[in-house]
Amino acid sequence: MEKPAYWSINKIFVNNKTQNRMMIVFRTPPCQKIIQGERCFICGFDCHCKNIRGYNIASQFRFLKKIIEQNKIERVDILSSGSLLDEKQIDYKQVLKLMEEIKKLKDVRSVLIEGRAEYCNLDKLKRIKEVLNKNTELEYGIGLESYSSYVRNAILKKDLSTKDYMQCIKKLAEIDVAACTYILAGIPGLPLKDSLKETISSIFKVINFYKKHGYKGRIALFPIFIAPGTQLEDLYNQGKYNLITLGSIIDILSEIKNKVDFKKHPIFIGLDDENISRGRHILSRDKDEKILKLIQKFNCTQEI
Ligand code: SF4
Numbered sequence: 343m344e345k346p347a348y349w350s351i352n353k354i355f356v357n358n359k360t361q362n363r364m365m366i367v368f369r370t371p372p373c374q375k376i377i378q379g380e381r382c383f384i385c386g387f388d389c390h391c392k393n394i395r396g397y398n399i400a401s402q403f404r405f406l407k408k409i410i411e412q413n414k415i416e417r418v419d420i421l422s423s424g425s426l427l428d429e430k431q432i433d434y435k436q437v438l439k440l441m442e443e444i445k446k447l448k449d450v451r452s453v454l455i456e457g458r459a460e461y462c463n464l465d466k467l468k469r470i471k472e473v474l475n476k477n478t479e480l481e482y483g484i485g486l487e488s489y490s491s492y493v494r495n496a497i498l499k500k501d502l503s504t505k506d507y508m509q510c511i512k513k514l515a516e517i518d519v520a521a522c523t524y525i526l527a528g529i530p531g532l533p534l535k536d537s538l539k540e541t542i543s544s545i546f547k548v549i550n551f552y553k554k555h556g557y558k559g560r561i562a563l564f565p566i567f568i569a570p571g572t573q574l575e576d577l578y579n580q581g582k583y584n585l586i587t588l589g590s591i592i593d594i595l596s597e598i599k600n601k602v603d604f605k606k607h608p609i610f611i612g613l614d615d616e617n618i619s620r621g622r623h624i625l626s627r628d629k630d631e632k633i634l635k636l637i638q639k640f641n642c643t644q645e646i
Pocket of ligand 1: 373374376377380381382385386387423424458
């Protein structure tokens with residue numbers, strides 16, 4: 343049976359409760375940016391797209407079915423080395439078949455699909471909602487990375503305007519699909535102090551944007567790791583980039599804790615490198631077990 347590229351299980355606070363979550367990276371063809379040779383500065387997702395001829399994401403999901411049932415997974419995050427709704431990358435009929443498979447699992451009550459702003463297509467999302475069980479929450483995960491367009495586009499080469507991001511969130515609200523905005527910590531090319539400031543400012547700006555318009559939304563904060571073959575790896579090998587530490591993540595949380603209502607707009611700290619950093623990620627560098635436990639507890643409870 344076909345296997346996904348990667349999966350992991352952890353706990354997450356979402357929809358006002360702690361849920362068992364499985365994150366799955368499906369093996370699919372690469373995204374348009376990678377095909378055009380313009381990949382984002384830190385992205386190493388193409389390692390999951392090597393030698394792909396045929397692929398079947400519903401069958402990859404069936405491979406995990408037993409594990410999902412045994413672990414009573416309530417929440418599934420679907421990643422694809424690109425955008426799930428980009429038809430040039432992934433056959434949309436396969437996406438609908440995948441949703442039919444998810445629908446059969448009685449414990450799964452919420453689903454996140456990941457994609458860029460330009461692939462946030464309302465008709466496709468509406469159809470997905472129709473296929474899933476009525477009471478299953480759908481969320482769209484979008485990599486904003488930073489609210490600063492200088493950081494996002496000049497440094498991280500994301501090629502995404504703030505306007506397109508905002509329009510995407512607005513569209514999601516029209517059909518009652520929640521948003522999850524990804525923000526990065528450990529921005530390359532900036533002194534640590536400025537990099538932390540950018541991340542903190544991005545968190546406030548995204549939450550204020552959600553609040554101002556009454557949008558349903560949360561944030562996933564990801565410490566940057568070093569994926570092979572990226573421009574970031576060159577900087578790292580030249581000693582010009584240092585990984586962010588768990589202590590800096592705690593500094594970020596301490597700075598925002600009295601100003602953000604985490605229960606309304608939860609923040610998930612992603613500590614997983616999806617096995618693509620060759621050990622060059624936050625946990626391999628900073629082994630402070632006490633801080634790690636605090637962050638894991640925060641992911642489940644949103645309490646600091
Ligand atoms: S981050 Fe996403 S859009 Fe950018 S190159 Fe990687 S898979 Fe493609």
